[in-house]
Amino acid sequence: MNWKNVLLIGAVTLLPASLMAQANILNAKTPEDIGKKTEAQKAMDHDVPLEYGYIDERDILWSKTVWETIDLDERVNFPLYYPTDTIDIGADRRSLYDVLLKNIQNGKLKDVYADSYFKDKRKFSELSATLSMKDTTDYGYEQINAGEELSPEYVITRNLSAADIEEYHIKGMWYFDKRQGELKYRLLGIAPVAPDVNFIDDDSMDPADALVELFWVWYPDARQILHDAKVFNQRNSAQPISFDMLLNSRRFNGVIYREDNVYGDREVDDYVTDNALFQLLEAQRIEEVIRDREQDMWAY
Template identity: 55%
Template sequence: MNWRNLILVVALGLSSTYTFAQSNLLNAKTPDLIGKKTEAELVADNDKPLPYGYVHDRDILMGKRIWEIIDLDERVNFPLYFPVEGDVMLTKERQPLYNILINGIRDGKITEVYDSSYFTDKKSLADIEASLVWVDTTDVGREYFNAGETIPEEFITKTEIKAIDVFSYRVVGYWYFDKRQGELKYRMLGIAPVVPDVYTMNNEEKDYIDLFWVYFPAVRDVLHEAKAFNDRNSAMPFTFDHLLNSRRFTGVIYLEENVYGDRLIKSYMQENAQMQLLESERVKEKIRDFEQDMWNY
């Protein structure tokens, strides 16, 4: 891949990015002015995501759809997870990716929401909310219910999925070799938060589900407005759109489109985590080697 072009794109995108937590920090006369952009900044701030270039089907020499899982225990993936509930840094301007997505869906800014990574059947807000909250009663509460009496609130338990409960993210993208530009490129297609099934939250062994899939090109404007923390330079945060498009995360391939009906790697490398990781690396190297082989004679 031509990394110089990738670095140039990221640099151009970041050049128009202002701080979210420290904007106007040096000019603020009172604490409430910190983080608020001046009128001049608002005028000069061209906050739009860098548009994708048009790619004709005939320009794609090779293409492969790939599914990856982003482990939020990996340090490099922390900007996608933090801050969570209870953190002092959790503010309106600084939110975890999960909050950005779920709030965008609730506000109607994100509408391209689906139940799978193939983006065929849409998922409604009501369906999502049903997967987020579970209300139950204790044994004492059931006695009130069986007696036909009103159940006191202290005997009603409410379990809710929050950002702190997000286990990982799944992403699907398309690797393709652009023969016009002669390089391997990546286009993210969708992302899904992986959370515990709310009905198993209190169990020792939880079941995990893909809460929803959002079509990535349709949510770029929302993700561009939200900023992720830059550990190397807090004065220049990344937008979530830049972070994901430039692949500033680490992921493990768990599926590639294949002739067997897109079977999972773990379905043919069963009960052997090491072999699954090696197979994931094999798929990665196969895609990477295609570009390298183009320049070997």
């Protein structure tokens, strides 16, 4: 056995995954060259997401809008959650929450909304009460009552981070395209869900009761941003995929918690109460109705 080859293979195996996924690593002459693409590579890149085809309203034979919960505790959904600690990792790897928040801050993602109906717009300045919290300690109140200036060390600031995100809520439409004769899905919106920042460290409150939607993003408006941001590919770190590809190809597990209905789009737990198993079965029933719709369109 050639021990030199064994040591070489072992060294490559121990390389950080983020390092192996970066571009131009095999041609880099210095560590600073890692991640920099050549002009030829830039010319070959197609840095735009695959455009949605035009769908005429007359071609939609049937449709149903559903809201789903993506639980980040499930292993299949980990690519949307990690990495949460970005200190020792490359800038090319960020969680979905960090990607959305960064582009809201720099203005590339201009419109965010208060709910999933996309009627009430929010600016980043209006999200500060949702994303961060400031509180004064007892010693700080003693300073204020004594007429003294409040010292900064007595002010507690708590900002939500990617590690605090528990779920994502998505809104999408299943529709039957009679021109192509198939059932399709179109993602319409996505929202990060985290505990209310004002109660996130309150042990007396049930964490499930404190979850709130931070903001909603109109998904077609964010496609270019999510196309540029890459997700770590566990099967092949040399071929990362984009968040846009991951979400559009539904490479995640989601559970339906609401559908459009005559009762004002009520949620499943509004009519199946205090029974998580029955709520899950109801979500599966709605999925089966959607799947069976495509089969029912055909007659033999």
